[in-house]
Amino acid sequence: MRDKHKIGELLLELNIVTQAELDEALEEQKRTGERLGATLLKMDFISEEDLEQLLSRQLDVPSINLENYSPTPELVNIIPEKVIRKYLVLPISVEGKTLTVATASPRDLSVLDDLAYITGHNIIPVVASIRSLNNKIGELFEKPVDWEDALKIQKGSDLEIIKADQSAIDQDLEKAFQQAEDTVVVKLVNAIILAAIDKEATHIHIEPKEDSFEIYLRISGKLRLLVKPPKNLLQNVVNRLKILSSMDILNRLIPCEGYFRARSMRQFYDIDVATIPSLHGERTVLTFQQPFSKEELKLEKLGFTPEMLGSFKELLLHQRGFILVTGQTDSGKSSTIYAALNHIKNPDKSIFTFERTIKNKLLGISQGQPNEKAGYSYEKGLHFLLRQDIDVLMVGEMMTRDAIVSTLLASLSKTLILGRFLSNDTIGAIA
Template identity: 30%
Template sequence: MAQVQHKRLGDVLLGAGLITEDQLGAALAKQKQTKARLGEVLIDERVITEAEVIEALQMQLGIEFVDLSQIHIDPELSRVVSKNVARQYDVVPVRVTPEEIYLAMSDPLNFVAIEAVKTATRKRVIQMVATRDAIHRAITTLYGNEGAARAIEEMKRDVRPTGDVSAYSAENLDDDSDAQSAPTIRLVNSIIERAATERASDIHLEPREEEVFVRMRIDGVLRTILTVPKELQQSVIARFKIIGNMNTSERRVPQDGRSAVRIKKKDIDLRINTLPTIHGEKVVVRLLDKDENLLDPQGIGLTGDDLEKYRKLIGNNNGVVLIVGPTGSGKSSTMYTMIRDLNSESVNLITLEDPVEYHIDGINQVQINEKTGMTFASGLRA
């Protein structure tokens, strides 16, 4: 594939008939004020969509679109393009040949970024286009283990046989204070932050005979993202138990805990469970994003015909709706979205939940507790 000629994005969009001269002029004026890229301004101002920009670049300039969620990027490529360059220019290397580097970019006409990568790699840059969100997730995946690896090496040098860790607060994972500098804390925080960034529903720490596997459930599929040496197992697990306000000295029975963390200005609830196994305690962390904007039809991915069917479904006056699917597939998010849409002063809504994951104003939410006799059956009879 040949390199793309120098051409401005505004001219491409004008040529595709997606914007007018007036809209371009207004966007350029806004760009001078915000210092943002032209494409970002047009998308943020809802003049065009990101999909329309990508299609125009494909049709007008022949730039290839790459779905980063469907390909595997060799971890060794993190050595080819530095994390700082990737983050500064919103780019991620996809593959390399002896003479070329294929570069996914949110703005493939950013020739400053192209020259920076060309200078750093001494390779010809072949532009590809990807969505901003996909690039951000790919950067997190490609470079996300760097901090974890450094923390693991520090923990190895300072490992304590008891597995004790300091009980620092984990309420704000954006905090850069000295309290967050302990390697165990940095490692656990990096795992939680990566899970939140990649929109994972669960984190699994699974002790094996010689190491601990860290896996995340993303789009319903568990993927291994890190392994932790066996000698660090107790420290890492103890840190998760501290976050969940559990008894760190009790390792013989299952425990449940909850916590809340703040990651990149977003509030995330954590449900933490431990289970003793023959190789040590297994830990499962469920992540619940408290952003209410996610609990709407668009937030759970309903568009077009599916959105129309959904509206018709919740408009029925009676009936039963069954929502089924594997772990992490969005069952709870779908139900809470329906509850929010049905919520009004003219109706009385009662939910029976175990556990209550989101608190919604105006809804009578009941927490099931079988030990006290508050079961699903008794709730339905009430």
């Protein structure tokens, strides 16, 4: 394998970084002695997926998507688990004495030589991102932790839970609150949240069973069992989450929803909580929203082709109308909208965001959210915002027919509306 192109040249050619960002990374590389790719990754100038594609092109080595990788036990056992974890590799296929291996370091000849010696095969590398390798290795080898061991996960962590606004506690609820605030329950909930953050999970599922309950993390689209605590802790865990989310903890017969915020490693996470009654108790799902970004999102960083980027920027120049970003969960709708707002914000424009939960703080832009308990609904908020002489209005997910109608009517004014909608495709959103 030979470096056919310098990685910096490829980055500029593909418009992944600017010349200024590349120069800054090269200076940092001189200081640390790290590879340029690792330096760019550490400085958040590129993603792991960007680096995977760059290495593939630079070294003329194929890349692989591990999402649908389902190896047989015989294939996985060709390389011992401790070696897989040590070198962060996975066997992909074997033909005779040739073994194809996924790795994030295809030019590390010492690793390839060790694998050849250990397996007795000739090694052919393919490129995969570090994140996808970690996720797949965890999926293949990780076992659920004992629930008491799970309590130790938070030891030494900096997790801070920020409760939603709460009204005064009724004395009749005092016992339920005390049980939900029990040290073991608090530690267990904190440990689950920390595990989800550490593994970059998008959801936490709390599934009641007849004699126990199970807690799963959704990682890279797939559910993975984290822990199985004893059944007697179920209601207290659910109550703890309801308290954090400002829900009625005695209301167990109808679905409830709320949210709270967590902070870890100087990063904020908005966490939506939804419960629904089931045969063996309240089933609860926590959804992690995109963490607040320290740096402004930019359209140029979202993977648009040059043609698509130019067309989208032209749409953002319009003074009125409705730009709707559609897609499935975690497809990048919010990132696209926030990057668009950062692109068009200007002191001579009045811009306001109005969504059920503010998911990203934007410098220089006014932001608000409804308060259903106070009678300040999404629809009512839109009605009054149209009297605020706003040039650009960003609205959140439109969950009801009334919300959709209100937003469409707002787009007929002299305001440019930016919105997002959950759907499988654009045609589905229109239908």
